[in-house]
Each structure stands twice: as C-alpha cells, then as structure tokens.
Amino acid sequence: MKKKFKAIAFLLLLSFCFTHAQNSEKHERPNILLILSDQHSGKIMTQVGYKYVKTPGIDKLAEEGVTFTRSYCTYPVCMSSRASLITGVMPSKSGPNLLKYNSIGKTLKDVGYQTAYFGKWHVSTSKIKDNPEWHGFETYKREYNDTESTKLSIDFISQQHDKPFFLVTSLLNPHDCCELARNISGLGDTYHDGAVEEKMPIEECPPLPFNFKIPENEAEGFYTRRTPDSTDKVNFGKHPVKYWEETEWRQYLYGYDRLVEKMDNHILSIVNALEEKDLLDNTIIFYTSDHGDGHASHEWNQKMTFYEESINVPFVISWKGHTKAGVINSNLITSSGLDLYPTICSMAGIPLSETLEGENLSPYILMDSSQPKTDRSYVVSELNQKEGNKPKGREFVGRMVVTQNYKYFIFDGGKNPEQFFDLKNDPGELKSIIHSEKYKKEITVHREMLKEWIKKTNDDFPEHIIPQ
Incomplete structure (x- = not known):
C-alpha cells in the first residue's frame, strides 16, 4: 500500500512539475504592446529629420529599438488598412472576407496571452462588439478619446497579470486634422481629444513643403477626388481646401503637427507606465499608423493617394535590452500591414499561419537573431x-x-x-x-x-x- 501511495505521489509530483514547466514557459513569453495611431505620415517624424514636432514618446521607443523609415501601409484609408493589420492579409481579401482570416488577437489568446483592445476599431466594416470570438480580445472598448484610451491602457498595465499580455492601444490622432481642416474652412467641427490652434500667425507656422505643386499629368485615380467646391455637400467636408491660400495651408501644417504631439504625449504616458511597473525589458512595443496624410504636399490633405506622404507610415519596434538600440533602417522596404502579424508571432514563439502574406522582420530587430533575412525587393x-x-x-x-x-x-x-x-x-x-x-x-x-x-x-x- 505504501509503495502504491509513493507511486501515486511521484506521478502527481511529475504532473505538477510538467504543468509548472509549461506555465513557466508561457510566462517567459514577452508581453506585447501594439500602439496604433491614425493618419500619422511617416514623413512627420524626428527620425527622418522633420524638425517641426517634438515627440519624446516615439523618440523613447526609437532609442531602444529599430525604426523602419521605408514602411508602407497596404491601403491609404483606415478601414482597409486596419483589416490588414489585424489579419496580415491584403485588404482586397481581408476587407470583404474579414472573418475568414485569423485575427492576431485570437492567435495570441489561443496560446495563453491575456488580450485587450482600447481605442478606435474601424477594422473593415466590422463592429468590435459583434465579433469577440473572432477577434479574440477578452477586454475591449471602442473609444475615440485618446485620453480615455490611454487611461484604460494604463489601468490594464497596472493590473496583476498571471500570464503575458497582448494590449492594443489604438489612438485616434492625428486624425483630427480632418476636423482641423473643416474648422479652418469655417465649416465647424469638434475635436475628439482637445482643440489645437487653428489661426496661428503665419510666421509661427511651418513653410509649405517643397513638393506643394501638383504634378503634371496626375493620374485620374487621384485627381478625380480633388478640390470639390462648397456646393458639393458630400465631398467638400472631406477636402475643404479649394479656397485655401498659403496662410491656410501653413496653419493646417501647424495644427497637424500639434495633433501628432498630442498623440505622442499619450505614447509617452503608456511607456512610462510600463517603466514604472518594471516591464519595459519584458514588453515588445510596436508603433505604427494605419496610413499617412497629404500634409499639403501636392496641395493634398487627407489620405487616399499613393504619394509618399499618404502611403508611408511610421514603424518602430522596441524591446529594451533585446532589440538593436537606436537603429534607423532606411534601406529595407517593409509593409506594416502585412509584416506586423508574422513579426509578432515570431518574437512570441508562435508558429506562423500559411495565410499570412508578410515577412518576419525579427532578424533585422533582435540583437542575437540568427534567422535568415528576407530577400524582399518590393x-x-x-x-x-x-x-x-x-x-x-x-x-x-x-x-x-x-x-x-x-x-x-x-x-x-x-x-x-x-x-x-x-x-x-x-x-x-x-x-x-x-x-x-x-x-x-x-x-x-x-x-x-x-x-x-x-x-x-x-x-x-x-x-x-x-x-x-
């Protein structure tokens, strides 16, 4: 009887050790924080030499990580681009057939991550509240006020976590440049996270960009959307710039830059919260945007073009003590919408789905990576x-x-x-x-x-x- 009892005890001990080892292995996986912004052009960053903004939040990430300055969104509008970011598949597929593809939230939840999403959703035509089983975020709140999204994110970070977490903080700004443009044109609109100066004296505003001019023989796929007049009740509110002179354009630039700084201030608050909890060396932070903004180049506000200002986006990956620090990679061509998903999976030790169309960027990021680098040329x-x-x-x-x-x-x-x-x-x-x-x-x-x-x-x- 004693022998039998000892055998059972031994088996129970083995089972406990095995389970503990499994749990320890899970706990060794890093936390993952994805910070998304909306309409932040990759051209408006200190990392590429733009000198009219101060962004200590993004700068703090870049100092500990890698910034890809040649990163492109898969589609220069939010709903389509976000469908790619969540599924790792091009918008022409993921947009109309979203639920056919795996969500990054569900993928991480299924391997033991605690998942949360706060902020703007706009993933194709879906509603976050209607598809929790598909998207996999256990805690979520659609929110358009960045101050509130940041508070929710910091509260989540401050909780006691018994397993690694995957947190998405989806900030709205600098998307309020759309409200800014309407206000400059006298149409009136309300900002989601506080106003910015709309009538700054011109001498205090950035100069017009060197490529302010509209190119000759522009593709009709671009200019068909250009400069509706005030009688066009459908479209004038989207591009209310037909009557702008240099003053209005430069005031728009000033206001847009301040919206970037508002958004960046929230990034800094979130990163500081991680630092206060001593989590920076165990949290991989990704920062990107769904698309850019014309920022007056080619006399264009908003997105919906293939011009660099609209299609090129920030892409920073930072993991203190693990990623190459302070690297500005201006050579590799990346697709933030496609590459984000496989890179997250690789860095978290998760097998890659065959449906993913992007590349794993971790060989370019991690200090000790021995994985082969991509041979992508476009x-x-x-x-x-x-x-x-x-x-x-x-x-x-x-x-x-x-x-x-x-x-x-x-x-x-x-x-x-x-x-x-x-x-x-x-x-x-x-x-x-x-x-x-x-x-x-x-x-x-x-x-x-x-x-x-x-x-x-x-x-x-x-x-x-x-x-x-």
Whole structure:
C-alpha cells in the first residue's frame, strides 16, 4: 500500500512539475504592446529629420529599438488598412472576407496571452462588439478619446497579470486634422481629444513643403477626388481646401503637427507606465499608423493617394535590452500591414499561419537573431477611388509597387493610369517618367514585379491591363 501511495505521489509530483514547466514557459513569453495611431505620415517624424514636432514618446521607443523609415501601409484609408493589420492579409481579401482570416488577437489568446483592445476599431466594416470570438480580445472598448484610451491602457498595465499580455492601444490622432481642416474652412467641427490652434500667425507656422505643386499629368485615380467646391455637400467636408491660400495651408501644417504631439504625449504616458511597473525589458512595443496624410504636399490633405506622404507610415519596434538600440533602417522596404502579424508571432514563439502574406522582420530587430533575412525587393499597396467620390460614379482600382529607388502604380482606367517615379532623384514625386526611354528597363522590371505579385497572392487585379 505504501509503495502504491509513493507511486501515486511521484506521478502527481511529475504532473505538477510538467504543468509548472509549461506555465513557466508561457510566462517567459514577452508581453506585447501594439500602439496604433491614425493618419500619422511617416514623413512627420524626428527620425527622418522633420524638425517641426517634438515627440519624446516615439523618440523613447526609437532609442531602444529599430525604426523602419521605408514602411508602407497596404491601403491609404483606415478601414482597409486596419483589416490588414489585424489579419496580415491584403485588404482586397481581408476587407470583404474579414472573418475568414485569423485575427492576431485570437492567435495570441489561443496560446495563453491575456488580450485587450482600447481605442478606435474601424477594422473593415466590422463592429468590435459583434465579433469577440473572432477577434479574440477578452477586454475591449471602442473609444475615440485618446485620453480615455490611454487611461484604460494604463489601468490594464497596472493590473496583476498571471500570464503575458497582448494590449492594443489604438489612438485616434492625428486624425483630427480632418476636423482641423473643416474648422479652418469655417465649416465647424469638434475635436475628439482637445482643440489645437487653428489661426496661428503665419510666421509661427511651418513653410509649405517643397513638393506643394501638383504634378503634371496626375493620374485620374487621384485627381478625380480633388478640390470639390462648397456646393458639393458630400465631398467638400472631406477636402475643404479649394479656397485655401498659403496662410491656410501653413496653419493646417501647424495644427497637424500639434495633433501628432498630442498623440505622442499619450505614447509617452503608456511607456512610462510600463517603466514604472518594471516591464519595459519584458514588453515588445510596436508603433505604427494605419496610413499617412497629404500634409499639403501636392496641395493634398487627407489620405487616399499613393504619394509618399499618404502611403508611408511610421514603424518602430522596441524591446529594451533585446532589440538593436537606436537603429534607423532606411534601406529595407517593409509593409506594416502585412509584416506586423508574422513579426509578432515570431518574437512570441508562435508558429506562423500559411495565410499570412508578410515577412518576419525579427532578424533585422533582435540583437542575437540568427534567422535568415528576407530577400524582399518590393512591397505592394492597393487603392480603390470613386469618381468624384460620387455614389454612382465609376471606381478606379489601383496597385502600387515600391522598391528602394522607384515607385510604379497603375489604375484600371482613367487618364494617365500608369505612373512611375524616381524616388532617389525626385523624392517629392513631382514628375512622372512613365514615358521616358531612359527608364524603360526599370519600368518593365516594376511591371513584372506587379504581375509576379498578382500570381503569387492570387490578387484579382486585372493583370492583362499591365503593359507588356
């Protein structure tokens, strides 16, 4: 009987040790914090030399991590871009078939993470309250006030956690630049997280950007949306800039920059909360935005173009003591919407889903990584643009390919549907060289890249319209 009792006790001890080892292994996984902003252009960062903002929050992350300055969103509007960020799949697939793909929240929850989401949702046409089983966030609140989202996030961080957490803090700003533009034009609107100065004296405002001019022969897929007048009740509130002179544009720049600083102040508060809880060395922090903003380049406010200001976004990955510190990577072309998901999984030790279309960036980030680096040479973005944004107007469907030195894009119709820019020699994208004999070889290469992408990803973009 004693022998039998000892055997049972021994088995129970083994079981306890095994379970404890499993739990310890789970607990060794790092916490993950994803901070999303809305409409923050990658061009408006101190890390790329922009000198009219002060961003101690982002700077603090960048000092301990890697900043990818050549990162692109998959689609320059929030709902489509966020569908990619959550699923790791291009918007043309994830937008209309969102629930078909795994959510990053559900993936981390299923391996033992405590999951939470606070702030703006806008993931395709879904509502966060309707799909908790799919998205996997155990605690969530849709919120448009960044002060409140930050408070909820800090309260969550301050709790006692018996397992690693995955927290998404989705900040609205600097998206209130849309409200800013309407207020400058006298339409009146209310800010979500406090007002900014709208009538700053011009001498206190940033200068107009060097690429303020609209390029000749602009693609109709862009200019069909341009400068509605005040009689257009549908569209004037989105682009109320037709009557702006230099003063209004520069006041817009000033206000936009202050909205970036408002948003950054919340980032700093969250990072400081992690530091106070002694969690920085066990928390991977990702910062990116769903898309950028025209910021007066090409006389453009808002998003919905393939120009750099709208399509290039911040992408910072920081893990104190583990990531390469203070690295500004301006060489690697990344897709924040596609690369975020596999990079999170890899750094958390989670097997990658075959549906993911992005790349694992951890070899470029971690100090001691021995994983092979990606051989990617280009990324692709998408855009559907309604004619004049009219409900019954035609829709232009476009694809963009960007490489180290060049950008190519094509729409499925309209005037000047094909465009090609030399980003090295024309960083402001002021002159398309699609008809240049000098660049004929490079143009052909980029056309072939898009065809390759269409085949590889089963993209439904009409390949036959791409010239041979």
